[in-house]
Amino acid sequence: MEFRVKKTAKVLCYLVLILWCLIVILSLAWILITSFKTNRELYQEIWKLPSSFNLDNYKKIWDLYDLSQFFLNSIIVVPINVILILVLAVPAAFVLTRAEFRFRSHILSFFIFGMGIPVIIALFPMYFLLSDIGLLNTLSGLSLVYIATSLSFSIFMLHGFFGSYPVELDEAATIDGCTPFQSFIKVVLPLSSTGIITVTIFNFISIWNEYMLALIFIRDEAKRLLSVGIYALQASMQYTGDWVTLFAGVVLALLPLIVFFVLMADRIMDGLTVGAVKG
Numbered sequence: 001m002e003f004r005v006k007k008t009a010k011v012l013c014y015l016v017l018i019l020w021c022l023i024v025i026l027s028l029a030w031i032l033i034t035s036f037k038t039n040r041e042l043y044q045e046i047w048k049l050p051s052s053f054n055l056d057n058y059k060k061i062w063d064l065y066d067l068s069q070f071f072l073n074s075i076i077v078v079p080i081n082v083i084l085i086l087v088l089a090v091p092a093a094f095v096l097t098r099a100e101f102r103f104r105s106h107i108l109s110f111f112i113f114g115m116g117i118p119v120i121i122a123l124f125p126m127y128f129l130l131s132d133i134g135l136l137n138t139l140s141g142l143s144l145v146y147i148a149t150s151l152s153f154s155i156f157m158l159h160g161f162f163g164s165y166p167v168e169l170d171e172a173a174t175i176d177g178c179t180p181f182q183s184f185i186k187v188v189l190p191l192s193s194t195g196i197i198t199v200t201i202f203n204f205i206s207i208w209n210e211y212m213l214a215l216i217f218i219r220d221e222a223k224r225l226l227s228v229g230i231y232a233l234q235a236s237m238q239y240t241g242d243w244v245t246l247f248a249g250v251v252l253a254l255l256p257l258i259v260f261f262v263l264m265a266d267r268i269m270d271g272l273t274v275g276a277v278k279g
Contacts, residue, residue, distance in 0.1 A: 028258075034244060035251045067249055071252065073225050074208060078204060079204075081203075085199075089158055091184070092155050112152070120212075127216065127217070136217060142217050154203060157198070158192070161192050162188065169191070205260075209257075
């Protein structure tokens with residue numbers, strides 16, 4: 001009886017997951033197909049294929065609505081932020097995992113505690129701080145905010161990956177004449193590449209889709225990121241009714257994420273598996 005209940009529950013879980021995947025795939029396909037339609041075709045038959053797959057909507061969204069500038073800003077800002085987060089988080093997580101010193105556990109708890117603080121609570125302090133140091137309404141200031149809000153999660157994740165490898169590897173490297181820094185570069189980093197790539201993917205997706213901070217700390221339209229530009233475009237479409245152009249913008253915003261995720265999907269699964277066996 002218990003076996004049948006477990007089997008039934010497993011089948012139901014798979015059915016729910018399959019249904020959810022179908023809904024997501026069909027929704028993305030409908031958005032993509034609609035982006036090639038004209039507004040007349042959209043209003044006449046919402047489910048019908050377009051008469052011709054032209055790129056007029058994409059040209060309009062790229063040139064007329066300045067989405068090219070927003071896209072360029074995101075392409076520049078997001079990878080740089082992800083790299084800087086790794087430069088800070090990887091050594092910090094390694095030290096908190098491998099080194100023995102006083103208050104190590106307290107420092108790790110401090111970073112874990114930071115994950116539980118809603119970003120909205122820190123908006124006013126961050127706003128006035130950036131204003132005081134002259135970085136408000138700059139991409140550099142926004143980058144500092146992204147780095148600060150992403151460090152806790154990154155260090156916590158990397159701590160799990162580094163902790164999943166035995167300390168004997170460090171000891172063997174020391175016997176071979178490696179300094180702690182050489183052991184970190186030659187032993188730990190290659191073995192932790194899956195974890196580092198996983199953290200990179202999560203940070204890339206999170207920052208690429210982030211809207212609230214980019215809206216609050218950037219007022220100059222020329223410095224806006226793609227997420228803010230898409231939302232502004234959606235608001236303007238309420239008056240123009242040019243919805244097919246909006247769908248073209250959504251496709252352009254989703255395309256880098258989909259390609260990035262498809263290429264790195266195996267890395268994410270491997271990374272989550274490795275992190276799950278942390279001792």
